[in-house]
Ligand SMILES: C[C@@H](C(=O)O)C(=O)SCCNC(=O)CCNC(=O)[C@H](O)C(C)(C)COP(=O)(O)OP(=O)(O)OC[C@H]1O[C@@H](n2cnc3c(N)ncnc32)[C@H](O)[C@@H]1OP(=O)(O)O
């Protein structure tokens with residue numbers, strides 16, 4: 001089962017410019033920035049009630065965010081749902097015919113394991129599943 005919307009990802013050209021703007025918009029400070037090297041993105045997070053906003057800036061000119069902005073411009077890039085068991089959700093969705101963009105959960109921001117679903121099977125919306133990483137044994 002999908003739980004709440006964990007965050008909405010927004011592609012921006014410049015975090016330096018977008019962070020103060022979103023701080024003003026949401027009337028709350030950015031609580032963390034993080035480079036997610038595996039995804040080639042710099043991220044910035046804000047709380048919005050029970051949900052979060054994730055700003056995404058490409059960490060290199062050939063990253064997925066740079067490509068997205070080149071094609072579509074800045075804007076909403078993905079919707080992330082919190083899931084309690086990412087392996088079980090990935091199995092369920094693959095069996096239902098969705099296209100998983102990674103076959104095993106991968107490292108996301110904020111100590112999460114994540115999986116993306118191709119937008120071609122989800123009405124043009126890139127979906128992210130994310131699960132809090134279990135504490136190391
Ligand atoms: C840090 C982490 C976290 O929260 O923890 C994150 O969020 S990282 C967030 C950044 N990482 C990711 O997004 C990883 C998953 N994304 C990907 O693997 C890729 O971006 C794909 C979604 C497969 C697209 O890559 P691809 O090389 O195929 O790009 P492309 O430009 O040729 O796009 C193929 C088709 O998908 C569409 N397309 C591309 N990105 C899209 C998006 N974000 N939302 C909706 N549609 C999208 C294009 O317009 C195109 O449609 P047409 O064919 O109709 O022209």
Ligand SMILES: [Co+2]
Nearest residue numbers: 009054080128
């Ligand atoms: Co995300």
